Amino acid sequence: MKNRLVAVIVMLWNLLLLPAALGGEIRVFAAASLKEVLTEIAGAYGKSHPGTRILPNFGASGTLARQIDRGAPADIFLSAGPEWMAYLVERERIEKRAVAVFAHNTLVFCGPDAGATKTGKMEDLPALGRIAIGSPKSVPAGAYAMEALKNAGVAAGVEGKLVMTRDVREALAYAERGDVDGAFVYRTDLLPGRGASIFFAVPQPLYPRVTYPMAPTAEGAGNPEAAAFHRFLGSAEAKRFLERRGFDTR
Amino acid sequence: MTVEAFAHSPDFAAIVLSLKVGATATLLSLPFGFAAAYIGTRLRPRAKAVFDTFVNLPLTLPPVVIGYLLLLLLGRGGWPGAFLRRHGVQILFTWKAAVIASAVVGFPLLVRSIRISIEAIDDGLVQAARTLGAGRLDTMATIIAPLSLPGIVAGSSLMFARSLGEFGATIVVAGNIPGVTQTLPLAIYDYAASPRGDGMALALCAVSVAVSVVVLLLHEAIVRKTARKG
Numbered sequence: 001m002k003n004r005l006v007a008v009i010v011m012l013w014n015l016l017l018l019p020a021a022l023g024g025e026i027r028v029f030a031a032a033s034l035k036e037v038l039t040e041i042a043g044a045y046g047k048s049h050p051g052t053r054i055l056p057n058f059g060a061s062g063t064l065a066r067q068i069d070r071g072a073p074a075d076i077f078l079s080a081g082p083e084w085m086a087y088l089v090e091r092e093r094i095e096k097r098a099v100a101v102f103a104h105n106t107l108v109f110c111g112p113d114a115g116a117t118k119t120g121k122m123e124d125l126p127a128l129g130r131i132a133i134g135s136p137k138s139v140p141a142g143a144y145a146m147e148a149l150k151n152a153g154v155a156a157g158v159e160g161k162l163v164m165t166r167d168v169r170e171a172l173a174y175a176e177r178g179d180v181d182g183a184f185v186y187r188t189d190l191l192p193g194r195g196a197s198i199f200f201a202v203p204q205p206l207y208p209r210v211t212y213p214m215a216p217t218a219e220g221a222g223n224p225e226a227a228a229f230h231r232f233l234g235s236a237e238a239k240r241f242l243e244r245r246g247f248d249t250r
Numbered sequence: 251m252t253v254e255a256f257a258h259s260p261d262f263a264a265i266v267l268s269l270k271v272g273a274t275a276t277l278l279s280l281p282f283g284f285a286a287a288y289i290g291t292r293l294r295p296r297a298k299a300v301f302d303t304f305v306n307l308p309l310t311l312p313p314v315v316i317g318y319l320l321l322l323l324l325g326r327g328g329w330p331g332a333f334l335r336r337h338g339v340q341i342l343f344t345w346k347a348a349v350i351a352s353a354v355v356g357f358p359l360l361v362r363s364i365r366i367s368i369e370a371i372d373d374g375l376v377q378a379a380r381t382l383g384a385g386r387l388d389t390m391a392t393i394i395a396p397l398s399l400p401g402i403v404a405g406s407s408l409m410f411a412r413s414l415g416e417f418g419a420t421i422v423v424a425g426n427i428p429g430v431t432q433t434l435p436l437a438i439y440d441y442a443a444s445p446r447g448d449g450m451a452l453a454l455c456a457v458s459v460a461v462s463v464v465v466l467l468l469h470e471a472i473v474r475k476t477a478r479k480g
Contacts, residue, residue: 138440164426174425
């Protein structure tokens with residue numbers, strides 16, 4: 001009886017110790033705004049590499065960087081801005097020379113289709129009620145938006161109106177449901193027929209260009225399958241998927 | 251950060267807001283909590299079981315479910331929300347939404363404490379008051395309410411403590427607006443999501459622990475004191 005109990009405990013313990021990544025698994029941590037396009041790219045890659053399974057984890061880039069820093073099993077990191085990639089380089093979780101550019105994007109202000117107020121420029125924003133924005137502490141879209149608000153001189157005017165969301169897609173969801181008057185999201189986040197549309201593109205000199213850096217983590221660098229998928233992410237085929245979804249690849 | 255800068259920061263506002271939301275939710279719930287507790291003691295067993303289930307539901311439901319249902323009720327689609335908006339009252343994404351969320355989630359704790367107190371009242375006292383000519387309401391005001399005071403105070407402090415920790419329902423209906431609806435747990439959540447937020451997250455955690463300990467110690471002291479008296 002006692003022996004059997006010990007055997008069960010040993011078995012469970014061994015299960016816990018199993019390597020987190022079994023052969024053929026690639027764990028990709030990616031910015032929430034890449035959800036659809038990366039799922040498509042992974043699907044295309046899976047077709048030509050039947051033995052490989054890509055396990056994506058989407059979220060705010062800052063939150064993902066934190067998870068990786070704390071030891072979450074990740075092979076590849078795709079961030080919506082350079083800040084959190086630099087953070088992981090600084091923490092020696094990613095090698096600096098391995099970082100490449102995956103894509104670019106544009107920040108827009110969107111709002112509910114049914115909304116009465118359609119704003120056309122940054123200066124109109126203080127007249128709105130509630131505005132959804134990714135929490136700038138961890139969401140790059142929110143950090144870009146905050147910078148644009150400051151540079152447009154309307155940061156004080158929207159104070160107390162900004163609903164902080166955990167990632168950019170949650171900000172979009174608020175706008176689609178009509179719970180806010182508008183939200184800062186990426187151009188590629190908006191899908192037709194979901195209840196929200198673009199009011200205006202945030203003028204470019206107000207914020208730095210949205211750049212998605214990508215890199216294998218220290219762990220992923222030693223995983224040949226992850227290295228192969230990382231190369232595929234930079235391929236012409238991946239770029240076609242990106243462009244079809246409205247991302248800028250140049 | 252200097253003391254003065256901190257006093258003007260959204261983090262300090264979050265601490266104050268948490269206390270304000272907790273206190274308002276508890277005070278608003280008191281009459282309803284007392285009524286629910288009293289009704290609970292008067293019902294027949296079967297009705298009581300149904301009634302208790304509904305009163306206690308928020309205790310076991312995930313707070314996010316409560317938040318979501320409140321969002322549907324108070325949002326664009328729900329009739330209570332539409333009714334309030336017609337009268338110029340905006341609930342969602344204001345601190346009032348945080349109060350409602352806290353009130354719903356903490357309500358069972360309040361009712362439980364009051365009910366235990368009411369059940370402990372000697373039925374002879376109630377009978378005596380009635381035979382001496384006191385009406386139902388009169389008996390309630392002069393016998394039941396004063397004698398259940400320990401339960402009312404204990405339940406209120408417990409509900410207040412629970413309100414301070416409310417997160418799941420609040421973030422759905424009140425949103426995370428710094429300085430307006432961002433309560434202490436929401437501020438911690440915001441920092442905890444960011445790699446560079448550890449210092450502030452831990453500092454606010456310390457505040458949270460300190461406030462909870464003080465409130466629970468007060469709760470214990472009140473319970474002990476009133477128990478001795480009784």
